[in-house]
Amino acid sequence: MQMQDLPYSMPDAAGHFGPYGGIFVAETLMPALAELREAYAAAQADPEFRAEYEYDLKHYVGRPSPIYHAKRWSGLLGGAQIYLKREDLNHTGAHKINNCIGQALLARRMGKPRVIAETGAGQHGVATATVAARYGMECVVYMGSEDVRRQVANVYRMKLLGATVVPVESGSKTLKDALNEAMRDWVTNIGNTFYIIGTVAGPHPYPMMVRDFQAVIGEECKTQIPELAGRQPDAVIACVGGGSNAMGIFYPYIPVAGVRLIGVEAAGHGLDTGKHSASLTAGRSGVLHGNRTYLLQDEDGQVIETHSISAGLDYPGVGPEHAWLKDSGRAEYATITDAEALQAFHDLCHFEGIIPALESSHALAHAAKMAPTLSSDKILLVNLSGRGDKDMHTVAEKSGIRF
Amino acid sequence: MSRISTTFASLAAQGRKALIPFITAGDPQPDQTLPLMRALVAGGADIIELGAPFSDPMADGPTIQRASERALVHGMSLRRVLALVRDFRRENDATPIVLMGYANPVEAYGIDAFARDAHEAGVDGVLVVDYPPEECAGFAAAMKRVQIDPIFLLAPTSTAKRFGEVAQFGAGYIYYVSLKGVTGSATLDLDEVARRIPLIREQVGMPVGVGFGIRDGATAARIATVADAVVIGSRIIEEIENSPAGEAAPRVQGFLSGIRAAMDTATKQGVAL
Numbered sequence: 092m093q094m095q096d097l098p099y100s101m102p103d104a105a106g107h108f109g110p111y112g113g114i115f116v117a118e119t120l121m122p123a124l125a126e127l128r129e130a131y132a133a134a135q136a137d138p139e140f141r142a143e144y145e146y147d148l149k150h151y152v153g154r155p156s157p158i159y160h161a162k163r164w165s166g167l168l169g170g171a172q173i174y175l176k177r178e179d180l181n182h183t184g185a186h187k188i189n190n191c192i193g194q195a196l197l198a199r200r201m202g203k204p205r206v207i208a209e210t211g212a213g214q215h216g217v218a219t220a221t222v223a224a225r226y227g228m229e230c231v232v233y234m235g236s237e238d239v240r241r242q243v244a245n246v247y248r249m250k251l252l253g254a255t256v257v258p259v260e261s262g263s264k265t266l267k268d269a270l271n272e273a274m275r276d277w278v279t280n281i282g283n284t285f286y287i288i289g290t291v292a293g294p295h296p297y298p299m300m301v302r303d304f305q306a307v308i309g310e311e312c313k314t315q316i317p318e319l320a321g322r323q324p325d326a327v328i329a330c331v332g333g334g335s336n337a338m339g340i341f342y343p344y345i346p347v348a349g350v351r352l353i354g355v356e357a358a359g360h361g362l363d364t365g366k367h368s369a370s371l372t373a374g375r376s377g378v379l380h381g382n383r384t385y386l387l388q389d390e391d392g393q394v395i396e397t398h399s400i401s402a403g404l405d406y407p408g409v410g411p412e413h414a415w416l417k418d419s420g421r422a423e424y425a426t427i428t429d430a431e432a433l434q435a436f437h438d439l440c441h442f443e444g445i446i447p448a449l450e451s452s453h454a455l456a457h458a459a460k461m462a463p464t465l466s467s468d469k470i471l472l473v474n475l476s477g478r479g480d481k482d483m484h485t486v487a488e489k490s491g492i493r494f
Numbered sequence: 495m496s497r498i499s500t501t502f503a504s505l506a507a508q509g510r511k512a513l514i515p516f517i518t519a520g521d522p523q524p525d526q527t528l529p530l531m532r533a534l535v536a537g538g539a540d541i542i543e544l545g546a547p548f549s550d551p552m553a554d555g556p557t558i559q560r561a562s563e564r565a566l567v568h569g570m571s572l573r574r575v576l577a578l579v580r581d582f583r584r585e586n587d588a589t590p591i592v593l594m595g596y597a598n599p600v601e602a603y604g605i606d607a608f609a610r611d612a613h614e615a616g617v618d619g620v621l622v623v624d625y626p627p628e629e630c631a632g633f634a635a636a637m638k639r640v641q642i643d644p645i646f647l648l649a650p651t652s653t654a655k656r657f658g659e660v661a662q663f664g665a666g667y668i669y670y671v672s673l674k675g676v677t678g679s680a681t682l683d684l685d686e687v688a689r690r691i692p693l694i695r696e697q698v699g700m701p702v703g704v705g706f707g708i709r710d711g712a713t714a715a716r717i718a719t720v721a722d723a724v725v726i727g728s729r730i731i732e733e734i735e736n737s738p739a740g741e742a743a744p745r746v747q748g749f750l751s752g753i754r755a756a757m758d759t760a761t762k763q764g765v766a767l
């Protein structure tokens with residue numbers, strides 16, 4: 092089938108995706124963002140930069156990551172064929188490393204010897220600490236003290252890699268507070284410091300830049316899946332917290348008509364309980380962390396505390412491009428509860444011998460819901476964005492097991 | 495003429511500089527905000543910057559974030575901040591009030607509704623920290639329609655282009671952030687401030703207040719000799735934090751009187767940097 096390509100060119104020069112995105116920061120950060128925009132534009136135009144990025148993706152990360160046809164699980168579900176993009180096989184165990192390599196190379200090009208990052212579950216922190224070690228940079232990772240407690244193993248991994256982990260005690264002591272603290276570090280140490288943001292949020296150019304560095308996921312899929320399955324998928328499914336793995340796999344497919352793009356948010360204990368992280372589904376437009384996007388907030392405009400079994404999805408905002416894709420109708424957004432995600436986690440372990448991250452389990456759970464409603468010649472491509480080793484503790488606890 | 499312009503004009507006529515203290519509305523308790531505002535006036539404040547608390551005050555340091563958290567625990571909201579301003583206006587019709595906060599609570603309130611209610615309450619200026627000029631043309635226009643001054647930040651790193659934008663959208667005064675970092679940070683480059691202020695004043699055509707990093711009378715005095723206003727925030731919040739229950743207002747008044755005296759002495763003597 093011949094696909095008709097549709098034009099798509101976002102964001103605009105000021106970083107807007109329709110009404111979303113932009114640059115909402117204090118004046119003190121403006122010059123640093125301007126410097127970053129210029130440096131990124133120059134790097135994009137430089138074939139050597141691209142070559143270095145691609146070299147490390149191949150030889151250090153292990154790209155391209157394969158696509159795997161989950162035949163047994165698909166058969167048991169009795170419907171569409173589920174294919175998994177195996178980002179879990181990357182070095183460090185998730186898609187986060189793609190972006191970290193891009194930004195660390197940019198930091199080096201800009202002559203910044205120190206990198207900082209915020210982290211929730213610790214995956215982005217680990218990926219940042221990894222590339223900092225790889226390129227010989229000083230690394231400081233901000234992490235909510237609540238997350239430090241929940242993710243002991245990842246904290247230790249970061250320390251092994253030579254990073255300093257700073258527990259953040261303010262606010263809800265989770266990802267959003269770590270982000271606030273990292274911004275403060277950046278504004279204070281702008282001269283020698285590069286802030287590696289881990290998701291497609293923050294002030295322009297971050298949402299665009301992180302998307303571009305993650306787009307390798309979708310670009311590989313566009314070549315791989317026709318080789319495997321004979322054609323492009325009917326739907327691409329990915330979990331959405333901040334939304335970087337979803338933007339990475341969606342972006343190359345945005346102009347491709349006939350491919351549904353489905354983002355899956357965390358419904359936590361259920362949307363009606365208020366304990367969830369479904370910003371696009373249950374939030375409304377607002378301004379946080381430097382961009383306009385959908386936000387979980389109370390009627391006074393205060394950002395509310397979120398919940399998800401998966402720390403990586405536990406964030407009250409979402410990347411502004413997702414906000415635009417939702418409003419424009421190009422992408423759809425669904426939700427999956429903690430319990431549904433856990434079921435998919437166990438199913439993939441049992442039926443395919445793959446332990447998925449709890450984040451990715453949300454996308455898997457949605458695919459498992461969709462598959463039986465579709466005929467067996469339909470193709471669902473799920474971004475298996477990370478592996479579940481980091482989640483052993485959480486899953487065991489839910490099953491009443493203590494190590 | 496707005497209360498802010500009247501204040502700067504009258505100070506200029508006396509050869510004095512404006513003292514602009516900052517407190518967070520609702521910190522430590524909502525019922526202490528009015529007594530604290532009275533104490534600021536009694537201590538020599540010319541303009542009061544009243545912080546509207548936000549859950550994620552990204553541009554502030556830990557001190558002002560703690561103040562925000564204390565206020566939010568007690569249910570402070572933008573609506574209640576405006577109610578406090580209305581109460582203050584019943585007893586004081588002279589001291590200008592500048593609300594300082596973040597974009598999201600203002601947008602949740604609705605920009606036009608906020609403009610109307612802030613004007614009715616007696617607000618004179620609004621500084622939304624995360625609204626740079628390029629993102630707030632509509633907001634600045636809405637404020638100006640109700641005679642509220644949109645106040646903008648400039649930093650040591652701000653470009654000449656930025657001076658022009660701030661001159662276009664801003665009114666009242668410029669808040670010059672005297673150092674890199676967040677509110678409450680430690681060091682301040684006084685020579686740099688002395689070099690930049692005359693340039694900004696000339697290019698933007700508004701009085702220039704200097705804030706971030708001013709913690710004592712000596713620094714305030716030196717700033718007063720070059721700038722039009724001295725802004726003090728975190729140091730006052732610390733005074734509130736460290737006061738036993740019921741003593742915050744007199745302590746803040748005492749602290750501010752010291753700053754006021756140091757500034758007035760310096761400007762009277764024409765002490766140079």
